[in-house]
Amino acid sequence: MKIALLGTGFGQAHAAVYAQRSDVDEVIVFGRTPEKLKNVQEQFGFATTTDLDALITDPSVDLVDVCLPTPLHAGVAVRAMEAGKDVLVELPLATTLEDAQRVIDTARATGRRVFVDMFSRFSAANEHLRDAVSDGRYGQLKHLEVEGRTALLWEGYHLGLDTLAMDMMHADFDLVTSLLGAPATLHVTSTEGPDGRGSAVDVVLGYPGATARCSSSSLMPKPYGMRGGYRATFTGAVLEHSMSTDFSGPGTGSLTAYAPDGEKPVELADTSPYAAMIGHVLDVLAGRTEENRITPSSALDALRLTLDVHHRLAA
Template identity: 65%
Template sequence: MKTALLGTGFGQAHATVYHAHADVDEVVVFGRTPAKLQKMADQFGFTTTTDLDALYADPSIDLVDICLPTPLHAEHAVRAMRAGKDVLCELPLATSIDDAHRVIEAQRATGRQVFVDMFARFSPANEYLTQAVTDGRYGPLRTLEIETRTALLWEGYDLLLDSLAMDAMHADLDIIATVLGRPSDITAIGAQGDPRGSAAEALLTYPTAVARCTASSLMPKPYGMGGGMRAVFTGAVLETSFEAGADGRPRSTLVEYTDTGRRTVDLPGRDTYAAVIDHALDCLAGRATSRITPESTLDGLRLTLDVHHRLTNSLRA
């Protein structure tokens, strides 16, 4: 397996996984800043390049991992497939539903596989929540609150209100869409930070439930990343909390509350970024069926775009 890793910002997290992965023989990193490329070469021993055209023309590259800025995701996913490569695309897949469908159409036309880095789906706590909703073990879900707080951990990457929903809330909104579907009404408000961060909250109403998704990028760098989830069912409450850094290795807890008492649920430790890459490689080897296809992300992307449009419209008001 030879992988082309596009991007030296968030690509650092993926590079760490590839460096330790037995199924990845070679990684070539593309970037536009020689100093950042040299840092990755020194840290991981990877080959680096500023020549993107050469990467797409290289027949030995099997997988293109896209960690470029969000507006470039769809363009490069389509280009990679047309060049005969499979694709792992950082979330979100695209900045519009039309562009997401362009990726899906290219996948069907080329027969390549595309994986979207929906890392939150591989969180053991989110897997537990999703299964609890599916099998109805606690009765109907009535309220769901998910919160993410982060410092600006990736050099040169700001999270203002014009990008917060797409880049910081999308994973959580995807989980909400998975367990509750599309809401009947959406309210979103936000606050612009100074100079590089922001905070926002989305309230989603359903016929028999309410969901709230909150994100903030106003934390100081030593804070890292943290957050949690509270799901209230008719027969129980589930609460999670997590802490993490830019490496994607969260430390999380899950507590179940019922009329009979309080129970800490034993969760496996898992690097969710590594879990996504492991899953993609298993799919490419024929050992698994993809949980992160472009089609599977459309409901979460529609919801995220709805929240994004409300937040950006508030900036223009």
């Protein structure tokens, strides 16, 4: 398999996974900055290019992995599909629901396969939570708190109020909507750092018989890295998950169940959700599995909520 990886920012996390895959024959990385491309080439040994059009239309490319700035996601995905490529799109899929639908319509018209990097669906802790809600092992979910905190780990990359919801909170909203659906009420509060590069947002979601809160901050100092997790309060127990990582994806995490009969650690598979997500994409493309778990249509509920919060922050 030959992969066109577009972007040298968060694309490095994808590059680190591809470099470990025996079923990936070649990766070519597109970027606009020669110095960043040189760093990627030295770190991973991948070929690089500054010619986006030539790479997308290269007939030997099987998969186009779009890790470009968010406003470019939908347009480049459509171009790649029209050039006969399957596509993996970094979060979020698009900046409007209309563009997201355009991606879905183009996939249907061209017959190409599209994957959205809903990496959090492959988190072992999130999968345990989904299973617990589905089978009712802890009773009814009453309150869900999801939190993410990060330093600005990517050079030149900002997470102010104009980008935080789209670039950081989308995956958390996907978890919430997959468990509780669309909220009946929505309340948003926020603050921004003195230079506008960092920000913090709290979102409170109301449901019949349940509540949820999503909190994100990019105001942390660089040594802090990236940390977060969730606390899920059921009628019969509490699940608490914590994790820490850096820009490359792999990190550490723990999950604990607190019930009337005591505190019990939950064993989690030691797998990076980014690696699992890319593994799923390659399995589908190779025919090792049929179901695409991260289709564009499955991302629409979370995208709708993300855009709602984003527009409120921009108002």
